[in-house]
Amino acid sequence: MRSLFVFFLSAFLLFVLFFKANGASARDKxxxxxxxxxxxxxxTRDNHAKLLNSVLKRNANAVVHNxxxxxxxxxxxxxADEARLxxxxxxxxxVFPDPLLQLHTTxxxxxxxxxxxxRIDSTPSSDSNSSSDxxxxxxxxxxxxxxxxxxxxKGMSPIPSRWKxxxxxxxxxxxxxxxxxxxxxxxxxDPSRPTQNSNSVRDEVGHGTHVAATAAGRAVQSASYYGxxxxxxKGGSPGSRIAVYKVCGRYLCSGSSxxxxxxxxxxxxxxxxxVSIGSTAGSTELKNDPIAIGAxxxxxxxxxxxxxxxNGGPYLETVVNDAPWxxxxxxxxxxxxxxxxxxxxxxxxxxxEAINFADIQKSPVYPLIYGMAAxxxxxxxxxxxxxxxGSLNKTLVRGRIxxxxxxxxxxxxxxxxxxxxxxxxTGGVGAIVLDDMWRSVARTYGTFPTTVISLKDGAKVxxxxxxxxxxxxxxxxxxxxxxxxxxxxxxxxxxxxxxxNQWNILKPDISAPGVDILAAWNGNNTKPTRKGKPLFNILxxxxxxxxxxxxxxxxxKSKHPTWNPSMxxxxxxxxxxxxxxxxxxxxxxxxxxxxxxxYGAGVVSTSGSLNPGLVYETTTIDYLxxxxxxxxxxxxIQMIANATAAxxxxxxxxxxxxxxxxxxxxxxxxxxxGKQTRxxxxxxxxxxxxxxxxxxxxxxxxxxxxxxxxxxKLKFTKTGEKHTYQVIFSSNSSPSDKDxxxxxxxxxxxxxxxxxxxxxxxxx
Numbered sequence: 001m002r003s004l005f006v007f008f009l010s011a012f013l014l015f016v017l018f019f020k021a022n023g024a025s026a027r028d029k030x031x032x033x034x035x036x037x038x039x040x041x042x043x044t045r046d047n048h049a050k051l052l053n054s055v056l057k058r059n060a061n062a063v064v065h066n067x068x069x070x071x072x073x074x075x076x077x078x079x080a081d082e083a084r085l086x087x088x089x090x091x092x093x094x095v096f097p098d099p100l101l102q103l104h105t106t107x108x109x110x111x112x113x114x115x116x117x118x119r120i121d122s123t124p125s126s127d128s129n130s131s132s133d134x135x136x137x138x139x140x141x142x143x144x145x146x147x148x149x150x151x152x153x154k155g156m157s158p159i160p161s162r163w164k165x166x167x168x169x170x171x172x173x174x175x176x177x178x179x180x181x182x183x184x185x186x187x188x189x190d191p192s193r194p195t196q197n198s199n200s201v202r203d204e205v206g207h208g209t210h211v212a213a214t215a216a217g218r219a220v221q222s223a224s225y226y227g228x229x230x231x232x233x234k235g236g237s238p239g240s241r242i243a244v245y246k247v248c249g250r251y252l253c254s255g256s257s258x259x260x261x262x263x264x265x266x267x268x269x270x271x272x273x274x275v276s277i278g279s280t281a282g283s284t285e286l287k288n289d290p291i292a293i294g295a296x297x298x299x300x301x302x303x304x305x306x307x308x309x310x311n312g313g314p315y316l317e318t319v320v321n322d323a324p325w326x327x328x329x330x331x332x333x334x335x336x337x338x339x340x341x342x343x344x345x346x347x348x349x350x351x352x353e354a355i356n357f358a359d360i361q362k363s364p365v366y367p368l369i370y371g372m373a374a375x376x377x378x379x380x381x382x383x384x385x386x387x388x389x390g391s392l393n394k395t396l397v398r399g400r401i402x403x404x405x406x407x408x409x410x411x412x413x414x415x416x417x418x419x420x421x422x423x424x425x426t427g428g429v430g431a432i433v434l435d436d437m438w439r440s441v442a443r444t445y446g447t448f449p450t451t452v453i454s455l456k457d458g459a460k461v462x463x464x465x466x467x468x469x470x471x472x473x474x475x476x477x478x479x480x481x482x483x484x485x486x487x488x489x490x491x492x493x494x495x496x497x498x499x500x501n502q503w504n505i506l507k508p509d510i511s512a513p514g515v516d517i518l519a520a521w522n523g524n525n526t527k528p529t530r531k532g533k534p535l536f537n538i539l540x541x542x543x544x545x546x547x548x549x550x551x552x553x554x555x556x557k558s559k560h561p562t563w564n565p566s567m568x569x570x571x572x573x574x575x576x577x578x579x580x581x582x583x584x585x586x587x588x589x590x591x592x593x594x595x596x597x598x599y600g601a602g603v604v605s606t607s608g609s610l611n612p613g614l615v616y617e618t619t620t621i622d623y624l625x626x627x628x629x630x631x632x633x634x635x636x637i638q639m640i641a642n643a644t645a646a647x648x649x650x651x652x653x654x655x656x657x658x659x660x661x662x663x664x665x666x667x668x669x670x671x672x673x674g675k676q677t678r679x680x681x682x683x684x685x686x687x688x689x690x691x692x693x694x695x696x697x698x699x700x701x702x703x704x705x706x707x708x709x710x711x712x713k714l715k716f717t718k719t720g721e722k723h724t725y726q727v728i729f730s731s732n733s734s735p736s737d738k739d740x741x742x743x744x745x746x747x748x749x750x751x752x753x754x755x756x757x758x759x760x761x762x763x764x
Contacts, residue, residue, distance in 0.1 A: 033097055050535070136241045167183075180241075183241045205251075265303070304565040329508060333515040340476055353452050371384050402471050423448075505662075613687070712726065737761060
């Protein structure tokens with residue numbers, strides 16, 4: 001049986017297949033459609049009803065959700081013809097089928113503090129433990145398990161009076177499950193959708209519980225996963241309040257529910273929205289993307305939206321949630337490793353990565369066989385060597401450890417857990433899987449001895465097996481290794497930039513711990529041992545990285561309550577670090593030096609973001625200009641932004657290349673072909689309390705690219721003062737098909753304000 005972990009961490013391949021099979025044809029089918037009408041203004045349920053009744057040819061309660069707080073529109077059950085008619089109505093921005101999106105810690109917060117402190121260029125900043133009791137983080141996810149000790153409200157002050165939300169009751173969840181910590185709970189249940197499982201906010205799968213605890217969990221001592229990763233579990237902003245918006249069922253999340261969650265969160269009064277959900281990279285236009293739509297209107301109301309980059313790595317152009325108003329988060333490792341080693345009969349010890357509670361001999365006494373050699377009659381060779389379900393011969397496997405490949409063949413949807421289960425079900429005593437990528441992430445196999453080793457070590461196993469007539473081995477139970485080096489490194493699964501939709505916004509924005517993260521879990525989890533149900537679990541994915549940034553954003557908001565979302569995002573991005581615990585450049589899982597396409601501006605600093613010195617304020621006009629450059633016409637933009645864009649007109653010159661000029665904390669330039677010059681403009685705001693400051697620019701650029709900053713010195717005399725500068729990119733060389741990366745850093749001698757850049761000859 002596949003573990004829940006598989007679904008949270010699985011790459012986008014399965015979803016791509018699903019989308020291709022269902023997404024394109026869905027436009028020609030009857031079903032639930034989202035009717036998006038821009039920003040909420042005069043829109044009411046009556047307006048929606050009139051519009052809907054103008055096309056309905058039947059008497060039916062078609063409406064699934066009404067959006068009326070920050071978003072105008074509704075979701076309804078429509079025929080394909082009715083949807084087409086609605087799309088032509090005045091005031092309608094878009095009509096699209098309701099998409100299904102995927103759900104994309106003890107030591108991680110201590111590691112972030114530690115790695116910040118050991119940096120050579122680190123700068124002491126204000127206390128990061130300032131009170132955050134009045135900061136409210138909303139979670140669009142799979143619900144919450146309120147009984148977890150991570151959500152106790154001992155000693156917390158009364159709920160902020162500005163809070164307008166509710167605690168929805170339902171099966172297994174009542175008003176008493178909310179408290180001064182969990183201050184709001186809503187569920188969006190549509191009986192017509194199999195993705196929704198109940199009318200209760202209670203978390204059935206654990207994902208939402210894990211995410212909420214990572215961002216805002218209270219300190220819980222002696223937390224562990226059956227003794228592994230033991231320590232004090234805590235969130236990044238343990239004093240923040242939690243508001244739950246259950247928009248996901250067991251594995252998928254409907255777009256109509258996601259939009260409803262955004263709409264209610266705007267009215268309820270959250271400060272931060274944490275969204276560990278995503279679609280397929282490049283599959284959705286902005287005006288048909290529920291997360292991009294909801295986030296746009298949330299940010300317009302002053303809410304910072306943090307979202308996961310996706311688990312489509314290590315391939316380029318897989319990043320999702322890439323709109324410029326979203327803070328997009330990639331995943332990195334921490335200095336903790338879970339090893340389950342393999343011992344061969346020649347006494348060789350090979351490092352394996354897995355979480356298992358194996359109870360077999362520590363000495364290598366078990367016969368070792370390759371899956372191909374244990375093939376069942378009529379099974380395909382490919383299936384047998386990969387230990388696919390139904391491919392192994394029980395007589396040959398019984399009592400043995402089986403060596404399994406993990407090749408990426410066409411239509412190979414089987415997981416590592418499937419391979420382990422095949423060996424177990426055919427009488428094997430353990431499974432060794434060969435895989436370089438999965439070797440970097442500890443997956444859970446319960447009590448059955450299973451581990452993952454590298455292909456290099458796999459060659460050693462084959463060499464040993466060929467050297468003896470009776471190869472033997474054993475698999476050791478998991479041990480935790482701390483102070484692992486190098487760390488952090490970019491998680492192999494973490495989606496990479498550039499954005500497939502447009503290359504002139506650098507995505508992802510930032511990275512945070514997302515590999516082997518321990519946090520609270522739901523209380524009805526299937527137990528892998530006889531030790532009882534786990535109160536905490538270890539998961540990996542950008543879903544786990546996202547709440548780390550949400551927690552930091554909440555802490556920044558608590559210290560600077562008047563800051564808008566772009567100021568908070570800028571503070572987090574420009575103070576990020578790019579070196580590991582060896583004081584060397586952060587690398588990817590393959591060992592190559594990470595680039596901004598891998599980790600954005602770098603790994604978040606929990607302290608530097610509280611005192612960034614300068615910030616890049618990305619205004620509403622910047623976002624509207626982005627829509628112009630992206631190709632939307634003025635009438636559509638005016639509907640999207642409503643009153644904000646009443647007198648807005650698009651710039652006379654409008655092209656995707658001009659997206660590079662919106663006032664973003666990072667810089668991305670595409671279509672840079674050979675001998676040419678490109679000038680980019682940026683404006684910074686001085687937010688230092690002392691007011692007076694002088695900043696000098698330094699440039700880090702590859703040899704093939706000339707980068708000049710004008711002016712290269714900025715003098716500020718007061719807090720809130722703004723200065724504009726230009727960055728001139730030029731090259732005298734012939735066209736290059738390689739992307740070029742670097743950074744521009746402003747420093748006053750104490751604070752460094754760093755903006756990464758990417759220059760590419762390609763274009764979206």
